[in-house]
Amino acid sequence: MTCIPKSAGLELQGKTAVLSGATAGVGAQVALTLARHGASICLLTHNLAEAGRLVNQVEDSGGHAWALSCMVEEDAQSYAAFNAARRHFDSGIDIVFTNMGLMPDAPTYPRKTVANLEPSDWRSYMGTALQGVINSTAVALKIMREQDSGGTIINTAFYGMRPRPGLALYNASRSAIRSLVETVNLEAAEGGAPVSAYLLDCESEIDCCGARVVELVLRICAGAYQDDPGLVVVDG
Numbered sequence: 001m002t003c004i005p006k007s008a009g010l011e012l013q014g015k016t017a018v019l020s021g022a023t024a025g026v027g028a029q030v031a032l033t034l035a036r037h038g039a040s041i042c043l044l045t046h047n048l049a050e051a052g053r054l055v056n057q058v059e060d061s062g063g064h065a066w067a068l069s070c071m072v073e074e075d076a077q078s079y080a081a082f083n084a085a086r087r088h089f090d091s092g093i094d095i096v097f098t099n100m101g102l103m104p105d106a107p108t109y110p111r112k113t114v115a116n117l118e119p120s121d122w123r124s125y126m127g128t129a130l131q132g133v134i135n136s137t138a139v140a141l142k143i144m145r146e147q148d149s150g151g152t153i154i155n156t157a158f159y160g161m162r163p164r165p166g167l168a169l170y171n172a173s174r175s176a177i178r179s180l181v182e183t184v185n186l187e188a189a190e191g192g193a194p195v196s197a198y199l200l201d202c203e204s205e206i207d208c209c210g211a212r213v214v215e216l217v218l219r220i221c222a223g224a225y226q227d228d229p230g231l232v233v234v235d236g
Contacts, residue, residue: 010222013038016091017221018082020072020136021099023050026158026210030097030217035063037218039095042085044070044136064089072100073128078135082143095221096140096153101129104159104170111166121169129173137180141195150194152221155181156213160203161231174199178231185229196220196229209234 017039022031035041035058043065045051051067058065066088070081082093102109102125110121137153144151157174159167177199184197198220202209212234219225 010218010224011038012095012221014091015039015094015221016042016085016089017095017097018042018044018085018093018136018140019097019099020044020070020132021101022097023047023054023067026156026206026213027097027099028054029210029214030099031065032057032061033214033218034095034097034221035065036061037222038063039221040089040091041065042081042088043067044072044081046071072098072132072136075135078132079139082136082139086143092147092149092151093140093143094147094149094151096136096151097217098133098136098154099156099158100132101125101170101173104167110169112168113165114168117168125169126173129169130176133173133177134180137184137197141184144195145191145193148194150188150196153181153184153195153197154217154220155197155199157199157201158206158209158213161201162203182230198229199231200234201231202234204235 012034017034019031021027023043023045031041031054041058043051045067048067048069055065055067068081068084070077072078086093133155140153155177159170161174163171181197181199188195200213200216
């Protein structure tokens with residue numbers, strides 16, 4: 001597993017990042033990169049064993065990380081986890097990164113047409129891929145709006161925003177997340193809260209755009225990304 005080499009001027013010392021869906025793949029690279037640049041890392045996960053290995057990697061390189069068992073789609077667990085992270089690191093919450101939902105390349109992803117999807121398919125998929133993002137965003141906003149420094153919320157769409165046959169569940173969840181992100185930014189602008197939300201849209205293969213996603217997350221979190229928040233199309 002690799003992470004972006006440490007970049008001069010992109011420091012995250014004193015910042016705390018809460019990440020979901022970040023114990024493997026590109027999400028884990030994001031966690032390692034943020035830690036390498038000074039952020040304290042809290043991993044919310046269903047798989048503590050996998051998360052524990054990543055925590056060890058972070059700490060072996062001199063960083064600070066903690067893994068917490070949490071089903072973020074459950075309201076009470078999500079709220080409790082964010083507050084536990086604040087207590088553990090004695091800090092606010094500066095960064096939230098979510099990478100939730102079964103990816104379409106997973107063997108168990110239900111590649112069905114809309115006509116063949118059962119109501120239970122929708123409930124099951126949206127319960128994690130969408131509700132977890134909604135809960136994380138809502139809890140993070142409550143915390144970030146109370147902080148003078150505000151915060152940053154980053155979501156991913158690794159299979160893009162373009163509708164494709166067989167990907168109705170994934171496409172619908174990401175379209176809803178896009179609306180959520182844009183609403184957060186509009187409300188932040190109206191209320192003067194220094195909170196920004198992003199949805200990173202990868203239209204190319206994950207193998208091609210993964211490193212670019214990690215780099216963009218770092219630049220956004222370090223205040224080095226100059227474009228407006230919202231939907232960001234990631235070039236491979």
